[in-house]
Amino acid sequence: MANDPKIDRRDDVNPTEGDHKYGDVDFADRTNKKYPIDTPEHVRAAWNYINHKDNAAKYDADEVAVIKERIKKAAKKHDVTIQDE
Numbered sequence: 001m002a003n004d005p006k007i008d009r010r011d012d013v014n015p016t017e018g019d020h021k022y023g024d025v026d027f028a029d030r031t032n033k034k035y036p037i038d039t040p041e042h043v044r045a046a047w048n049y050i051n052h053k054d055n056a057a058k059y060d061a062d063e064v065a066v067i068k069e070r071i072k073k074a075a076k077k078h079d080v081t082i083q084d085e
Contacts, residue, residue: 005063018034025042040079047071
């Protein structure tokens with residue numbers, strides 16, 4: 001994706017696990033294959049997880065903003081209501 005904001009590769013994650021577990025789906029963190037956002041259930045779960053301080057702490061603030069924005073877009077697409085911070 002052109003102009004796609006960069007999320008750094010995390011040392012504590014193996015991106016192939018995300019592909020193996022979820023298949024070829026869109027992820028809010030595309031670099032590390034975390035937070036799948038392909039179904040309403042995954043969108044809700046991704047939003048809940050990224051809003052836990054310990055999960056968000058694994059990213060820089062700008063990366064969390066990118067992830068949250070992708071989840072919000074997926075929520076609209078899947079007609080999911082999520083609570084903004």
